[in-house]
C-alpha cells in the first residue's frame with residue numbers, strides 16, 4: 001500500500017503542521033477529517049512532503065478526504081499564510097475558523113444524518129426549492145456631480161494594484177461613486193468584494209446594491225451577502241456561490257475578506273476607519289489591512305472610503321502611497337449642517353440640557369421635523385449612589401460600576417462582564433433607603449424627553465432596544481416612515497443612515513470620550529461626531545447640530561465646528577510624530593490575564609526581561625514599555641495587565657516578535673497566566 005504524506009493545518013493552539021498519510025494523493029488545499037488525540041477534527045492539507053517529519057511508523061492515516069468543495073486555491077492559501085505570519089498565529093487558526101461552520105464540523109460529515117455532508121445536503125435542498133431570486137426594483141442612476149465624475153476618472157481598474165482613498169464628506173455620494181467603479185469591473189466579468197463595517201445596521205446598502213448593480217441588458221448582477229448574523233446553512237450557500245463564481249458581488253463584514261473569489265477585480269472598503277474591521281478575538285486581524293494586501297496580491301484596485309479616514313490611511317495618502325480622491329460637497333446641493341458648540345460651563349442647565357438645545361428641540365418639533373439626541377451610553381444611569389455614605393454600585397466582579405437599567409423589571413448590569421443583579425432597595429453599606437441614580441444613559445434621556453415634550457413621539461435605538469433579531473430594522477423603518485419625532489440613540493444610529501427629515505442633532509456627554517486614556521480617543525470622538533452630525537439635513541437646508549461641552553476650545557471641537565477633517569488630521573499627526581505613536585511607529589501589545597494581578601504583572605516583567613536579550617533579532621530597534629495594569633483592571637474576576645512593544649521599523653518588530661514570543665508560552669504557564677499577542681492593536 002502506498003503512503004502519501006500530508007502536512008495538515010489544524011485549529012489547535014499548537015504551532016506547526018501535523019503529519020498524516022493517505023493511500024492516494026490528496027491535493028493541497030483539500031480538507032480532511034483526522035483523529036487528533038481523542039478528538040476528530042477537520043484540517044486542511046498544506047504540504048505534501050516526500051517524507052513525514054515524525055517517525056513514519058507513528059504517523060496516522062487520515063479518516064476521510066472531504067472533496068465536496070474544490071481544494072482551496074493557492075492565492076487563498078497565500079493570503080491565509082500571510083495573515084498567520086503577520087499576526088503570529090498558527091496557520092490552522094486562520095484557515096479553519098474562516099470557513100463556514102458546516103465545512104469545519106466533523107459531525108456534519110460523520111453523523112447518521114450527514115447524507116454526504118453539508119454541501120450535498122444543500123444541493124438537495126436547492127434542487128427541491130429552486131425559486132428564482134426576486135428581482136429588485138431598479139434604482140435610477142443619478143447624474144454624477146463634478147466631484148464624483150472627477151474621482152471616477154482617476155480610478156483605474158486595469159492598472160494593477162492601485163490604492164485609493166475616497167475622502168468624501170457625509171452625504172457626498174461616496175456610495176454612488178463605488179457603484180460606478182463596481183459597474184465597470186462587473187462589465188469586465190469580474191467579481192467585486194464590497195466591505196462594510198456592520199451589515200445589520202445598513203440594509204439600505206444592500207438595497208442600493210441590488211437596485212443599482214444591473215448589466216447593460218438591465219439584468220441584475222448576482223449579489224451574495226456575508227456576515228455573522230447569517231444562519232450557518234445560508235452562509236455556506238453564499239460562500240459557495242462566491243467561490244464557484246456564481247455570484248458577482250460579495251457584500252460583507254470583515255469575515256467576508258477570507259472568502260475565496262476566483263475572479264476578483266475590485267475591493268471596496270466603506271467607512272475604512274471603522275473599528276469593526278478589527279477582529280477582537282482569535283486571530284486579531286484588520287480586514288482593511290488584509291484587503292490592501294489581497295489587492296496587491298491580485299494586482300487589482302482597492303478603494304477605501306470615509307468622511308473621517310483613519311490617521312493611518314490619511315498619512316498614507318499624504319505620503320502618496322494611496323491616491324487621494326476628494327468629495328468636498330454634498331451630492332444633493334444641500335449644504336452641510338452647521339455645527340455649534342454649547343458651552344455647558346456657561347449655560348443654565350435643566351437636568352443636563354442646555355436652553356439652546358431645548359429651544360432647538362421645540363422649534364424642530366413645531367416645524368414637524370425630526371431630531372436626534374446622541375449619547376454613547378446605554379441604560380438608565382451609569383451608577384447608583386448613596387447620598388449618605390457615598391457608596392457606589394460597584395460590580396462585584398469588575399473594576400467598573402454596574403449600570404442601572406429600567407424596564408419591565410429594573411436591574412443593575414455591568415457592561416463589562418454582563419452580570420445582572422437586582423437593584424439595591426437600600427444602601428448595602430449604611431442602610432440608607434434613598435439611593436440616587438447618577439449621570440444619564442439613553443433610557444433616562446428618553447424618559448426625560450417624553451415628559452418634557454409630551455406631544456412628541458420619542459424612540460430609543462440602542463443595543464438594548466434592538467436585542468431581538470430584526471428589531472433594529474423595524475425601529476429604523478419607523479424612523480424612515482416619519483413615525484418618530486425624537487430619536488434617542490447610541491453610535492448605532494450614527495452610521496450610514498440616510499434620514500430624510502432629520503433637522504437637528506443634539507450631542508450629550510461627548511466630553512467623557514475626550515479624556516479616555518487611549519491615544520486614539522480624540523480621533524474616535526471626532527469621527528463619531530462628524531458621522532452623527534452627518535445624519536442631519538441630508539435633504540433640506542437649515543439643519544443644526546448642537547454639541548454640549550465643557551471644553552469648547554479643545555482641538556477636537558474646534559475642528560468639528562469647522563468640519564475640517566484635514567485640519568484635525570494634520571494636528572493629530574503632528575502630535576503623534578512628536579511623541580512617537582502610529583503611524584510613525586508600529587505597535588504590538590501583550591495582554592496577560594490571571595486570577596491574581598501580581599501573577600500577570602510578574603509574567604510581563606519577566607517577558608520584558610527576556611526581551612532585553614542581546615541576541616534577539618531586531619531588538620536594537622524595539623522598545624518595550626513597562627508592564628501596566630489595564631485601566632479596567634478586573635473583568636469577571638480576571639485581572640489584566642499589558643505590555644506594549646514599539647518600533648519605528650516594522651520588519652525589525654516582526655523579526656523580534658518571531659524570536660521572542662514563542663518563548664512566552666512556557667513562561668505564561670509558569671506564572672499561571674493566559675496571554676494574547678496583538679499586532680497593530682486598536683485599543684491600548
Ligand SMILES: Nc1ncnc2c1ncn2[C@@H]1O[C@H](COP(=O)(O)OP(=O)(O)OP(=O)(O)O)[C@@H](O)[C@H]1O
Nearest residue numbers: 142143144145170171172173174175176331496534
Ligand atoms: N450624483 C448625485 N446626484 C444626486 N443625488 C446623489 C448623487 N450621488 C448621490 N446622491 C444622493 O445623495 C445622498 C447621499 O449619498 P450617499 O449616501 O452615497 O453619501 P455618502 O457619501 O455615502 O454619505 P455617508 O458618509 O453619510 O454615508 C443619497 O441620497 C444619494 O442618493
Ligand SMILES: [Zn+2]
Nearest residue numbers: 395398414417
Ligand atoms: Zn462586571
